[in-house]
Amino acid sequence: MERKIKIGNFEAACLLLNMISSKIILDFPRTVAEDAGTAGWLMTLLVSVAVFAIFSVISKLYKKFSGQDILDVGESAFGTVGKILAGILFLVQFLLIIPVILRGFAEDIKVISLASTPVSLVMLLFCAGMVVGAYLGLETLVRIHALLVPLLAAAFTVISIMNIPNFEFSRLAPWLGRGAETILKEGVKNLSIYSELIALFFIMPFLHKKSDFAGIGRYSLFFSALFLVFSSMCYTLVYPYPATTEYFLPMYQMTRAIRLGRFFTRIESAFIVIWAFSAFLYLSSGLYFLTWIFQKTFALQKRKPLILPFTILVFTGGIIPENLYSTLQIEMELYRSVSWIITFLLPLLLLGIATIRSRNKKRKEAAE
Amino acid sequence: MKSIKTYLKAIFLFSPGKPKDPFILEAPSKDEEQDSKKDSEQGHGGIYEHGAEKEDDIRRNKMKKESEDKEKGDIKEQEKRRSKENIPSRKPVIQPIPLEEKDNAHSDKKEDDDIGDIHASIKDCLEKIKSIYTADINGDFKIREFRIRVKGKIYSAFVCFFDGMIDRLLVNISILQPLMTLSTLPIDTEEQSVQEVIYNHLMPQNQIKTCKTYQEVVDEVNFGGIGIFIDSLGVAFSGDVKGWEHRTVDKPTSELNIRGPKEAFNETNRMNTALLRKTLKDENLIVEDVLIGTRSKTPCSIVYIKNLANSSLVDEVRRRMKSIKVGYLQDSGELEQLLEDSTFLPAPQMLLTERPDRVASYLGEGRVGIIVHGSPYVIIAPVTLFNLIHSPEDSYLRYPYATLLRFIRIMGILFTLLLPSIYLAITNFHQEMLPTDLLLAIASSREKVPFPTIVSILIMELAFELIREAGIRIPGPIGTTLGIVGALILGQAAVSANLVSPILIIIVAVTGIGSFAIPDFSLGYSFRAIRFIYLLLASISGLLGIALGIFVYLLFLAHAHSFGVPFLVPFAPKTTGKRTNTIFKTPLWKEEDRPDFLNPKAVRKQPSISRGWVIKEKGVIEDGEKNKDR
DSSP states (O other), X not given: OOOOOOBOHHHHHHHHHHHHHTHHHXXXXXXXXXXXXXXXXXXXXXXXXXXXXXXXXXXXXXXXXXXXXXXXXXXXXXXXXXXXXXXXXXXXXXXXXXXXXXXXXXXXXXXXXXXXXXXXHHXXXXXXXXXXXXXXXXXXXXXXXXXHHHHHHHHHHHHHHHTGGGOOGGGGOSTXXXXXXXXXXXXXXXXXXXXXXXXXXXHGGGBSSGGGHHHHXXXXXXXXXXXXXXXXXXXXXXXXXXXXXXXXXXXXXXXXXXXXXXXXXXXXXXXXXXHHHHHHHHXXXXXXXXXXXXXXXXXXXOSGGGHHHHHHHHHHHHHSSSXXXXXXXXXXXXXXXXXXXXXXXHHHHHHHXXXXXXXXXXXXXXXX | OHHHHHHHHHHHTTSOOOOOOTTSOOOOOHHHHHHHHHHHHHTOOOTTOHHHHHHHHHHHHHHHHHHHXXXXXXXXXXXXXXXXXXXXXOOOOOOOOOHHHHHHHTOSHHHHHOOOBOOSSHHHHHHHHHHHHTTTTOTTEEEEEEEEEETTEEEEEEEEEETTTBOHHHIIIIIIHHHHHGGGSOOOOTTSOHHHHHHHHSOOOSOEEEESBHHHHHHHHHTTEEEEEETTOSOEEEEEOBOXXXXXXXXXXXXXXXSSOOOOOOSOHHHHHHHHHHHHOOTTEEEEEEEEOTTTOEEEEEEEETTTSOHHHHHHHHHHHHHOOOSOOOOHHHXXXXXXXXXXXXXXXXXXXXXXXXXXXXXXXXXXXXEETTOSOEEEESOOHHHHTOOGGGGTSOHHHHHHHHHHHHHHHHHHXXXXXXXXXXXXXXXXXXXXXXXXXXXHHHTTOOSOHHHHHHHHHXXXXXHXXXXXXXOHHHHHHHHHHIIIIIHHHHHHTTSSOHHHXXXXXXXXXXXXXXXXXXXXXXXXXXXHHHXXXXXXXXXXXXXXXXXXXXXXXXXOEETTEETBTTBBTBOSSOOTTSSSOOOGXXXXXXXXXXXXXXXXXXXXXXXXXXXXXXXXXXXXXXXOOO
């Protein structure tokens, strides 16, 4: 007998929190600094408020579809064709970001401490972790998130606190960075920083208390926003604006700035373990969702046989970019411009049409 | 006709086998399960329950007869229908042989089981017993023939037993002497049958069972009992007269402590249950007997507190135990392997302890214990990873000391698992992490060593494991000497020969000492094995490899269950209850609830204020001394 997967609220929130916030380790503070100048943190704050509002609308519409994932909603809106089309779009979204994240993390680790190791070997090690995670399933993954995400949050807080001596508040000026118009314009594109929120729409059927769906979303959005805003603000406070757009690994640079006396001189390497945990968690959850969406979209009986083919796809996708810069370009220019549409507009569309259709159906039934 | 029979046979052979022997444990039917549950609720679960055994036998025979009748009826009905409808008989279909039938075909157990009912004639009984035990060859099997007088008639009788397994004095005083001499006493036996007179008046022994089959007698005799046969009764009696040599209650050998009781379990099942009862003093403690092993019939006991342990947990333990079919079961270590959820998980999923006080404490939380005859270790289930790093002494020590000791133990675990691999990662990949002076010290100490660090570490780690293993196998004081000599001389010689660096000796020694701090020896083995994997990963990619190892290990632990309880609970999954007594030790008066993940029947362990003396007057709580500064 197959055991039913059940996910607690805290576990679900930790999963979302890591999926959304892991980009802090990669390049998030730098990219927002590039987009909005010294007002990167302000733009992130405004984007967070906007995402909060959009999510409130989505969660209200979702109330009628409690216990259904977004693919089921797609089926209610447009039938099986709708489900398959929505599934393919979500698959494309995940297939675009996971190889980029895989390559990004591998390049980061290589730059930090494995200078002479080929990047493909580092990627293979990440792949090994993500295969095991995806194989053991969602329940195991969320449990491990509940265990490790508080540690990651604590590590981030420690890095921020230890950087307080380096803070200089004048670096936040000019307060509106590259101008209000740029903030708003770039802000729309940057809605994509919350695109991993889509995972919540897939774990909906597994939630222990389905009525807490909106609460879990709000909780994870709040803490993600807190970490994202705080990280971009700290980064701007520690380094002057011209330097903030130069460093490829902002968080690594922040750990390098920590001084702990004469004995502990270079502790940044110790944080490799923390970065790696975040990467493993993100990648294994991503691979799980990839295989799960594929299984659900095409109504397959088994999910586990899909793990290896998708890992090969992800690995191959990750190895294609020439270097770290071109990897980051894919993320910034391609992924961020489209993923907010798939994460927020597509669910809104599906939920809206599914609601109208269910109302019409009810009316028809009442009339009969 | 033959083809129909073959066809029907093939169909019916797939039906579950009928219980042939009350001592071979089959999964009980629903009715039986309910009955057994009732029995266990009332505290009647013993092997020697005379009435319950009798009822069981009757019920089992009835069921057997009913199912046989049903089978015969079905075949006849189908034959009739075929002849009526003129259906041509089908070609014989070659059916796959069911696993059960295949197993039975290769088993020599079947003929042993079917040794029949007790004969009425004493001669037949004697012949049968002699043939069962091959009495002419078996030197320790004894038969004593004699005569008794009941209701004015003389009957031939004999007793049989294994010499050395019984208490001779008890047999003489409680069995032979009364049977031979008391029968002459004037007893009012007019309304009683011969069998009743013997059972009620002539065997003043506290555990006598009436047996209808030879198998019942044989099972008793094999386990230190005595078989009593009397002419013309058609039944036999068996008495519990165990008197074999055994170890007395001794100090624990693997769970040493300074504070707390110093008694340990031994190899005798009943002595272990008695130790437990003595510790708990609770009438709700249930000791449910189960026999495991088709040949060894090892007595095992499921122990739990009936108004605390979750019923589904007890059912699951019972279900798993009753489903085990092995020839011989010698030790709780074997049973642990047969019961555990995952064979390949590198961590024990049950806790084995030799301390009655520890078992009692876990039973008090709503867990279940399993005692195996012949093993001084009792199994506790379910457990979490955090239970395995607790020491039995934790409860007896004051809160601050116990907390400190737990941290030291966790440090020991981390050293065992990660210290050599972190050393390897830092020296090979992340040299920048070290302060310059230390880096130079390590570099200069490694200068003359020709091997790469991984080879040096593996040499030393394997040498350490070798010394440890040899130290255990070599008897007596030589073992300890070898350990010291091996560690000191080998280490010093290895450094002098420039095979390893002195810092590496320190690393390996600290790792070894750390492994001794792990309270559960099974978990210690697990960590000792896993550290080699970490070493390999660290040699490939430094700290990233170690992170991969930790991540995968945690994934497996998060995936694991112990009798349905997640292994990393209450952290992953996070449960609603308080995280009492997991990593941090809580003060004894604050341990108010039992672990909620066990779903015990009573969650509350003690009231919010368990120290009544802190309440001086209504609404005012003072912590020991008069608190004037309020």
